[in-house]
Amino acid sequence: METESERMATNGEDAEPEARPQPSHPRPLRRTGDFLGKHRLSAAISRLNQEIQYLQAELDEIETMKPSSEACKAVVLSTEGKSDALLPVTPGPENPAWHRWFQRVPSSHSRKWWTHKGSDVS
Amino acid sequence: MSVAELKERHIAATATVNSLRERLKQKQQLLVDTDVAAYGRSQGRSAISFVSTDLVCCRTLQGHTGKVYSLDWTPEKNRIVSASQDGRLIVWNALTSQKTHAIKLQCPWVVTCAFAPNGQSVACGGLNSACSIFNLNSQVDRDGNIPVSQILTGHKGYVYSCQYVPDQETRLITSSGDQTCILWDVTTGQRISVFGGEFPSGHTADVLSVSINSSNSNMFVSGSCDTTARLWDTRIASRAVRTYHGHQGEVNTVKLFPDGQRFGTGSNDSTCRLYDMRTGHQLQVYSQQHDGDDNDIPTVTSIAFSISGRLLFAGYSSGACYVWDTLLAEVILNLGELQNSHEGCISCLGLSSDGSALCTGSWDKKLKIWAFGGQRRVI
Numbered sequence: 103m104e105t106e107s108e109r110m111a112t113n114g115e116d117a118e119p120e121a122r123p124q125p126s127h128p129r130p131l132r133r134t135g136d137f138l139g140k141h142r143l144s145a146a147i148s149r150l151n152q153e154i155q156y157l158q159a160e161l162d163e164i165e166t167m168k169p170s171s172e173a174c175k176a177v178v179l180s181t182e183g184k185s186d187a188l189l190p191v192t193p194g195p196e197n198p199a200w201h202r203w204f205q206r207v208p209s210s211h212s213r214k215w216w217t218h219k220g221s222d223v224s
Numbered sequence: 225m226s227v228a229e230l231k232e233r234h235i236a237a238t239a240t241v242n243s244l245r246e247r248l249k250q251k252q253q254l255l256v257d258t259d260v261a262a263y264g265r266s267q268g269r270s271a272i273s274f275v276s277t278d279l280v281c282c283r284t285l286q287g288h289t290g291k292v293y294s295l296d297w298t299p300e301k302n303r304i305v306s307a308s309q310d311g312r313l314i315v316w317n318a319l320t321s322q323k324t325h326a327i328k329l330q331c332p333w334v335v336t337c338a339f340a341p342n343g344q345s346v347a348c349g350g351l352n353s354a355c356s357i358f359n360l361n362s363q364v365d366r367d368g369n370i371p372v373s374q375i376l377t378g379h380k381g382y383v384y385s386c387q388y389v390p391d392q393e394t395r396l397i398t399s400s401g402d403q404t405c406i407l408w409d410v411t412t413g414q415r416i417s418v419f420g421g422e423f424p425s426g427h428t429a430d431v432l433s434v435s436i437n438s439s440n441s442n443m444f445v446s447g448s449c450d451t452t453a454r455l456w457d458t459r460i461a462s463r464a465v466r467t468y469h470g471h472q473g474e475v476n477t478v479k480l481f482p483d484g485q486r487f488g489t490g491s492n493d494s495t496c497r498l499y500d501m502r503t504g505h506q507l508q509v510y511s512q513q514h515d516g517d518d519n520d521i522p523t524v525t526s527i528a529f530s531i532s533g534r535l536l537f538a539g540y541s542s543g544a545c546y547v548w549d550t551l552l553a554e555v556i557l558n559l560g561e562l563q564n565s566h567e568g569c570i571s572c573l574g575l576s577s578d579g580s581a582l583c584t585g586s587w588d589k590k591l592k593i594w595a596f597g598g599q600r601r602v603i
Contacts, residue, residue, distance in 0.1 A: 139227050140225070140227055140230055143227065143230040143231060143233075144230060146234055147230065147233050147234050147237055150234070150237035150240075150241055151237060153241050153425060154237065154240055154244060156425070156463060157241065157245060157248060160248055161244065161247060161248055161251065164251045164252065164255070167503050168503070169256070169258075169505075170255060170256045170257055170258060170500065170503070170505040170507055171257050171263060173486070173502075173503060173505055173507055174258055174259065174260045174263035174507055175263060176483070176485065177260050177481075177483075177498070177550070177551070178260065178263060178264050178267060178269065180481075180483040180485075180533060181532050181550065181551060184482075184531065184533075185531075185532070185602075186531050186532035186534060186535075187578065187580035187581075187595075187596060188279065188530045188535055188579065188580070188582070188596050189272065189530070189535070189596075189600075190272065190273065190596070191272075191600075191601045192600065192601075192603070193602070193603055194602045196600070196602045197578065197580070199578060199580065200578070200580040202319060202580075203282045203283070203581055203593065204595070207319055
């Protein structure tokens with residue numbers, strides 16, 4: 103996304119007032135315009151310098167970072183030992199509530215129920 | 225200093241930032257020495273094996289008259305809110321298939337919805353650039369509609385996703401076409417923080433998805449049309465903690481991995497990826513050859529992990545819903561080919577809080593509930 107300061111920079115505000123014919127609008131407006139342009143540019147440069155510092159810190163950090171195999175190991179370990187209702191083989195405990203999707207559900211409209219084979223009877 | 229000199233400094237600083245970012249990306253790539261699948265195989269893991277009758281469609285929720293765009297479960301087990309092209313939110317009891325609330329929205333172009341942690345309110349957002357909150361216990365008005373209880377205005381672009389901060393009824397995060405995410409106080413309607421926008425390390429295109437870390441709700445991940453995902457600390461709005469590269473297309477969906485240390489993404493480049501939050505490493509790419517010609521590559525619209533993280537569910541624009549073995553990066557089932565499957569793009573999906581059921585929403589106007597109906601072995 104183009105920042106506001108980049109947009110201003112391409113709008114031709116770089117000519118010094120004295121190099122142009124006198125404008126018909128009062129001088130203070132032009133000075134205010136220059137002041138605002140400088141102010142915005144300075145603020146944008148300040149933000150970019152801060153970003154440079156952050157990026158330098160990230161580059162320093164990455165020198166001490168472990169390779170991806172460490173994280174891959176953690177992923178494998180994190181999925182084990184956790185009971186999971188959607189897996190065909192899972193550590194316990196099995197929660198009886200997991201079966202509710204296949205049990206008779208009282209309904210005010212009709213005797214709707216779902217078989218264990220999961221056919222959507224409606 | 226003159227404007228000309230300042231402009232030169234600005235150009236130089238921009239070039240330095242770009243060069244440092246490039247160096248960071250290259251150093252990052254050098255640290256990727258393996259992926260999860262290669263590591264898993266080296267440790268003797270083998271893929272989960274499903275028979276085709278293991279995961280079954282056990283409910284079809286019918287009632288929307290337009291494409292379903294978004295869904296969210298309550299933290300307590302059985303209720304779902306869905307948002308549709310028909311301009312309505314519907315709250316369902318997924319167990320009985322009954323609709324408990326149908327909310328006709330003033331702005332019909334809704335694309336996202338979320339349930340509050342206490343299940344008493346729902347939020348939605350869309351092309352009106354605002355997020356509306358409805359209290360489900362409110363007295364209905366003369367037309368039988370639930371009145372809106374709060375409208376969160378401030379985004380300057382469409383609201384593409386919203387999520388309540390877990391265990392905080394009063395905090396909600398939205399993401400928008402204005403390239404920012406916002407943390408809101410729902411009670412006052414005020415913006416607490418804006419993430420991105422004018423600052424250099426925010427997203428540079430529409431932000432399509434957010435996922436808040438339930439292990440540490442100060443942290444959330446966002447996914448964007450700028451092909452990156454970013455990690456944010458809600459206490460530091462000025463800068464993304466980290467930016468994750470790799471996708472070749474817009475990142476449509478992000479979801480935290482159950483261990484709270486990793487997260488998954490889904491993209492227009494037809495792949496899902498798994499990233500390590502702390503280091504930024506791309507740990508795995510989930511990529512599959514799809515049927516059909518090369519011009520018609522399906523996009524990943526939505527993802528969810530099973531409660532252990534062993535399964536990754538991914539919905540595609542083709543109507544496929546692949547069940548990936550997260551560790552071995554293999555597709556072990558396609559819900560789109562099962563009996564009673566959807567007949568169109570899968571636009572959204574989500575897991576119930578106890579992990580016993582998956583809900584999918586589709587452009588076929590329906591929601592479906594899937595659960596394990598086979599022979600389970602408990603070890």
